[in-house]
Amino acid sequence: MVEIPESHPRRTSLLSREKIVNATKEGLLADSAMIAHGRGEAFDYLLGEKTNDSARLAIKESAARLLSSKHPIISVNGNTAVLAGKSLIRVAAVLNCPIEINIYYRTVKRINNLYLLLENEKMLLAQEQPPTNWVGDWNSTVMAVEILGKENDGRIEGLEGPRSICSAKGIEKADVILVPLEDGDRCEALISLGKQVLVVDLNPMSRTAKMATVTIVDEISRVAKLLLEDVVDGDCRPTKWNNDENLIQALKIIAKNATP
Numbered sequence: 001m002v003e004i005p006e007s008h009p010r011r012t013s014l015l016s017r018e019k020i021v022n023a024t025k026e027g028l029l030a031d032s033a034m035i036a037h038g039r040g041e042a043f044d045y046l047l048g049e050k051t052n053d054s055a056r057l058a059i060k061e062s063a064a065r066l067l068s069s070k071h072p073i074i075s076v077n078g079n080t081a082v083l084a085g086k087s088l089i090r091v092a093a094v095l096n097c098p099i100e101i102n103i104y105y106r107t108v109k110r111i112n113n114l115y116l117l118l119e120n121e122k123m124l125l126a127q128e129q130p131p132t133n134w135v136g137d138w139n140s141t142v143m144a145v146e147i148l149g150k151e152n153d154g155r156i157e158g159l160e161g162p163r164s165i166c167s168a169k170g171i172e173k174a175d176v177i178l179v180p181l182e183d184g185d186r187c188e189a190l191i192s193l194g195k196q197v198l199v200v201d202l203n204p205m206s207r208t209a210k211m212a213t214v215t216i217v218d219e220i221s222r223v224a225k226l227l228l229e230d231v232v233d234g235d236c237r238p239t240k241w242n243n244d245e246n247l248i249q250a251l252k253i254i255a256k257n258a259t260p
């Protein structure tokens with residue numbers, strides 16, 4: 001691993017980039033993962049590489065909807081598992097919900113590799129201290145988080161081929177889905193099925209961002225940590241969320257930062 005000085009102003013971003021590169025070499029990610037990450041990194045740069053006020057409100061709204069859900073699910077693709085898998089397992093543990101590996105370029109090898117990654121992260125996390133203000137048996141709660149995705153017994157109606165595959169116990173059953181880095185067609189299909197789709201997307205102009213119930217325009221690693229705080233606190237209720245206004249606020253920040 002390349003040594004990046006603590007004083008480097010973009011150290012966090014560079015470390016994330018290196019994680020994606022290494023994970024691709026290890027067979028966890030498709031080759032296009034680096035392209036997707038680079039695109040997101042460009043938007044994050046325009047957002048100032050920090051969580052803005054509108055994103056923070058979207059995170060809180062997402063927490064409220066997950067907490068009020070009967071069957072919540074956290075769906076992760078390869079990039080998300082590599083960058084924020086451990087943090088999202090924390091969130092899943094507090095919510096008592098499963099995590100589903102659901103990837104665009106689906107192969108048995110990649111699914112198995114990502115499954116092993118998350119199971120290993122889960123075992124390590126179970127030995128750590130619980131989140132601040134959380135009360136309970138952290139070890140058993142973490143170990144109870146089910147990692148789905150190896151099975152292909154569910155389908156997303158409205159999609160064809162491998163992209164329609166999901167877990168019957170996960171996405172197919174869920175009423176509220178947190179889907180970092182989603183693709184537009186799948187997001188539209190899930191919405192048409194009456195599900196709430198909470199998306200983390202650094203591009204506020206993407207089809208996914210526009211289709212989602214709630215869009216968090218922020219970087220997934222930052223989102224996961226703040227989302228954990230909100231689900232542990234539990235002091236939030238769903239509102240009459242205006243996602244269009246939320247996206248407009250994100251675009252205003254990008255426009256302001258892009259102005260010389």
